Amino acid sequence: MGLDPPLCRGMVSAMRGSFWGLVWVALACAPPVTRGDPATPTTPALPWESQPAVVPEVESPLTAFVGGTLMTGLGSEIVDGVLLFQDGRIEALGPRQVVSIPPGARVVDVGGRYVTPGLIDAHSHMGVYPLPEVAAHADGNEATRPVTANVRAADGFWPQDPALSHALAAGVTSVLVLPGSANLIGGQGVSLKLLPGRSVADMKFPGAPLTLKMACGENPKRVYGERHTAPSTRMGNVAGYREAFQSALEYGAKFSEWQAKHQSWQKKASAGGKEEAEPAPSMPTRDFGLETLLGALQGRVLVQIHCYRADEMLGMLALAQDFGLKVRVFHHAVEAYKIRDVLAARGVGVATWADWWGFKLEAYDTVRENLALLTESGVRAVLHSDSPALVQRLNQEAAKSLSAGRRAGIMLDRHVALAWITSNAAWALGVDNQTGSLEPGKMADLVVWSGDPLSVYSHVDSVYVDGQHVYERALGGGRPSDFELGQGLELRVGAPATRSPTEVKP
């Protein structure tokens, strides 16, 4: 009578508070015990243990991009290439002489143009701070307590944010939407594909790991300090993280204990075969916030920390070491260049801007060479937006960072700049095995550019997500959100069309 764990999870939450219900669920959720093998009872599953997510199949026509420069996002390019994709996945790519175009393929002439992986923004508040910026739209900070690990960006996400279609029109195909930085622990982020949908569920990146947003420094201490509650100092900030993770450890221990008790109960029950078996030990009450934090401690939930200053990042790494926490990426991290040796050694990524600085004291020590220095030292570097305006120009911001490095003598290859907004960003979300590069087997998240993507003059001509053709500049741009309809004047997403439709029938 074992049920699959995701269903169990739903049941547990539905039956919370009912002792017998919990027992029933615990029994039902226990994997089936093989009859006749009483010596090895199976451990009951913990509520957060689930099957690996299955990425559903999608259908898309067999398509061939022919003739363009394919920039793979992994440091290389193929000039005059062919890229084949079907049913949402890249099938093959290579020089024109090497990859033959199968009969029946839809052929798109990309000659003279560039193809890149879909861009990825590793730090977005689209949907949780949607446009227009009004009070009713402020759904990104549950700033009522400094630790709200129990909230999820997905639950505040509005799929009609007008910014979404603009980002898609700028070649962005995946985003990590995070809660804001008012709280020490802001809650779960959500990785999305920028496919239009009626709810966040339609947009979720299939198989993406959970993420946790945390914040250091000025924001939490300002928000709560102004209310004369903790934290009001950086000391209070760190005390808050420590308390939270200690609670999570204890929560995990409670469940391990229950698991052990349950195991021995099961052993007894199956050995004795008594009619009046004693009731199974009841599962501890679930706490979804602690569960998320425990997930972070166990490495299941990727930790994304908003942190500007070098000394604070080192402090967070020390705390992480104390608790066995793995930091995935420091966000904003304008001083990351000061500690790039440590970040490289610890395998911690950095997501930052090209040139944002100075608006608060912890952002005072920005250098324009930050991304270049990090890359040179082997840190996984990501260029993020944190802004509905900037997400439309990730390519330009990457070009600026590349240029800043070169001006200072750090002569990085141009492909590095593309990696900042594709493959490295995919790694930040934990989806680099799925997207972020042009490789056979990867999702067909693709952008066709009118020219070199690092040029200010280049436009996004076409965007494909999961092999589906979702944006074409020549056809008048993208799909406005419901909000934008009927506002009285013509609205357009994207640049004015200057070229004819590009599809060529074979």
Add this chain to the structure above:
Amino acid sequence: MKRREALFGLGAHTAALALPGLLLPSQARAEGGARAWLGATIWTGDGQVIEDGLLISVGDRISVVSKAGPVPGGAEVIDARGAIITPGWVATETALGLIEVELEATTVDARPRRGLDAIRAAFSAADGYNQLSTLIGVARREGVTSAVSSPEGGLVSGTSAWVDLVERFPEPALVRENVALHASLLETAENSRPGLLSELRDALESARLYARSPQSYDQGQTRELSLSVLDLQRLSQVLGGALPLVVRVARGVDILRLFKLAESYQLRLILSGAEEGWSVANQIAAARVPVILDPMRNLPMSFASLQARRDNAVILGAAGVPLIFSGFDAYSAHNLRQLAGNAVASGLSRAAATRALAFEAARAFGQGADYGLLAAGRVANLCIWNGDPFELGTWAIEVVIRGRSASTRSRQTELFERYRDLGQVPRGRAGLPPSVRER
């Protein structure tokens, strides 16, 4: 590109070459000495381009801008082949020099800290401008050589000052104070559009009454006016258009309403923001009003800018409206050239985009005789680029302010250099590197 890097990568301004038919440079780049850039493509600033040009500065002024020709004896000759020379950019609607760390109130001089009256006409940016602000070096490094340093906040924010981004202190940075009065009709939590407009009308009416006879006012023979005498004096200067009034406004319909007000008081308007300006482009053109805008603003950020679109500048430009580009943020003043590049990508002519970075600002703020154009007699504020300045992969080889080579270093450069080699960074008991120990 490679060729240019080879030519200019190491500070080409020091490489004076002996060219046939030319006199060699004098030994000194003496202050006030003549400097001649030879062979560059010169974007004069009004949209003209001179290939293989010659630009000579003497002292703080430009003396020659022409096709390449003979250079007078004694001038330092700079081989600028492959480079592009433009006027230094002008940042407008920026708190540059008035703001250091935005969230630290004590470092912000762009607005009063207490007593937030809506009308602060007498508030003057010149009183707060700090030429040693670390923001200035960051902007100068990207070719910004002048700014209209502007107050912000309130209904009437105060007056702006025209400054050169000089690096030396106490060389005066201020060129002219009170170049324009700044106001905002953007929706706020405190007041609605009719509320703002009636308050502005009342202020202008008071100023008119005051201006009719300051003497009667001084003798107490005027009805009581709620504004201070300094506010009244300053406001009275915008009546009739002696002093331009810069107004932040977003909606098309609000722009038309503002024009009505401007007509009654004969204001000389400069629109700022104007996210929906495109929808009334012909009316703005007919009123001969320049517009300060960010051509990258294409999102419905508020209900006042639901119709924002990325070709706003293109449509306004096509209607003949003089455009001035601004990022409206002191920390991103360095990105002016990126704004121009994006405007060109959206369809604006390169000439109009170039004018939007200096020429039109100089004209709108009354400095057209001295700034914004590379021409004989103008102030020698210019920038020499290693390629197309609107592109993202180019940079300034040299920035010249008042005829002198200005530093392209900033506080950020020093931080970069300090951390270039982490082996030289102290780490407590783990060890001090030699360079620190020796001090």
